[in-house]
Amino acid sequence: MSKFAVLGSRGFPSSYGGFETLVRHLAPSLVAAGHDVVVYGRDGERTKVINGVEMRSTRGLESKSTSTLSYGLTASLDLVRRGRLSLGASCMAC
Numbered sequence: 001m002s003k004f005a006v007l008g009s010r011g012f013p014s015s016y017g018g019f020e021t022l023v024r025h026l027a028p029s030l031v032a033a034g035h036d037v038v039v040y041g042r043d044g045e046r047t048k049v050i051n052g053v054e055m056r057s058t059r060g061l062e063s064k065s066t067s068t069l070s071y072g073l074t075a076s077l078d079l080v081r082r083g084r085l086s087l088g089a090s091c092m093a094c
Contacts, residue, residue: 003022003036007075012039012055027053040075042067 009023010016031052038054040066047054058078060071 001036004030004038005043005065005075005079006037006039007079008020009039012041012050012053040071040078042071 004027006012006023006027009020011025011043012020012023023039028038028051030037035054036054038056040056040058042057042060046057057061058071058074060067060074063070
């Protein structure tokens with residue numbers, strides 16, 4: 001069983017854009033195949049589980065030029081702190 005982390009999404013489940021739509025379909029499929037999946041998003045409840053997908057919210061700077069980078073950085077730091085990563089997916093430029 002692999003552990004997957006998805007960074008760069010606005011949340012789960014979300015249909016904000018193309019990447020969020022991909023995550024909404026991919027994450028539950030990975031869980032159904034027996035993998036652990038955590039999706040990092042913005043704001044909301046700190047940690048919750050939806051359809052077997054763990055959703056974690058991290059903090060970031062709400063600014064037009066720095067929000068994506070700051071949320072990605074805090075999600076990356078959380079992954080390093082927890083030491084739970086086999087494969088990560090991120091869409092920082094979407």
